[in-house]
Amino acid sequence: MRIGDVAAQAGVSVRSLRYYEEQSLLPAQRTPSGQRRYDGSAVQRVRLIQQLYAAGLSSRVIAEVLPCFDTGTSTPELRRRLAAERDRIDRQLAELVAARGQLEAVIATAEHPPEGCTRVD
Amino acid sequence: MRIGDVAAQAGVSVRSLRYYEEQSLLPAQRTPSGQRRYDGSAVQRVRLIQQLYAAGLSSRVIAEVLPCFDTGTSTPELRRRLAAERDRIDRQLAELVAARGQLEAVIATAEHPPEGCTRVD
DNA sequence: CTTGCCTCTGACGTCGATGTGAGGTTCTAG
DNA sequence: CTAGAACCTCACATCGACGTCAGAGGCAAG
Structure with a gap:
C-alpha cells in the first residue's frame, strides 16, 4: 500500500505516518524510487499507536514497548x-x-x- | 495568603498561579504595592482547576465553566x-x-x- | 540599614505531535 | 506523451501550559 492509502484507512494524516517512521514506530519498505510501501498490518499498527498516544504514552515510550507487542519478547x-x-x-x-x-x-x-x-x- | 503560600499548599508553581490569573481562572486581591493576596478558598480552587486540566479541559473551557461552579448560574x-x-x-x-x-x-x-x-x- | 527572601512584570524558551509550504520527483490515467 | 495527483525531503510554524531569566521593587529580622 502507498502512504496515502494507509493514512486514509487508519484515519490519520500522511504527515503523521512519516513522523511515526522517523520515531521508529512504523517501519516502511521503500520502492527503488524511494516511495514508502506498507503491508496491510500497517493500518492495525497505526491504530495501536494512536491508542497508545491516547493513553498518554509518548513516542519514545511507545517505541520501547512496541517490540513487546510484536514479538512478545x-x-x-x-x-x-x-x-x-x-x-x-x-x-x-x-x-x-x-x-x-x-x-x-x-x-x-x-x-x-x-x-x-x-x-x- | 501570599502567592508562594498558595503555591506550596496547592502543590503547583508560582508561575502557574500567575498564569491562572491571566486566564481569568483565579482572581487575586492586590496589596497597595501590587502583590497578590489570596484567601483560603484559593487553594481549593487551584485543586479544582488542576482536576479539570487533568480531565483534558483547556484554560478557555475552564474559564467558561468555572462561573457555573461558583454561582450555580x-x-x-x-x-x-x-x-x-x-x-x-x-x-x-x-x-x-x-x-x-x-x-x-x-x-x-x-x-x-x-x-x-x-x-x- | 542591610541582608536575604519573596514578589513583580515582561519576554523568550520548551516540548511533542502535527500543520504547512517550498521545490522537486514519480506514478497513473487518458 | 502529458497533465495532474501523489509522493519525496527539508525545514519552519503552531499551540498550550508552563519554565526560566533579567531587572527591579517589597518586606521582616537582626
Missing part, C-alpha cells in the same frame, strides 16, 4: 516499564472519574437549580 | 458545554480502558510467555 526493564504505564493509566482513570463527577454535579445543579442558583433559559 | 450554552465535556471524558475513559487492556495483555504475555515468545531475565 520482554526484558525486566521492559516489564517494569509496561507496569509503570499501566499504573499511570490507572491514576489517570481515577482522575478522570473524579473530574467527571465534578462536572456531573455541576450539571445536576444547572438542570435543577436549588435556592440561590439561577437557570437562564 | 447556567445558560443553555453553558449546559451544552458541560454536557459536551462530560461526553468527551466518557470517550476518553473508554479509550483509556481499551489501552489499559492492551497493555495488560502484553504484560500477561511478558510474564507468562507462550510458544515463540522470549522472556529475558
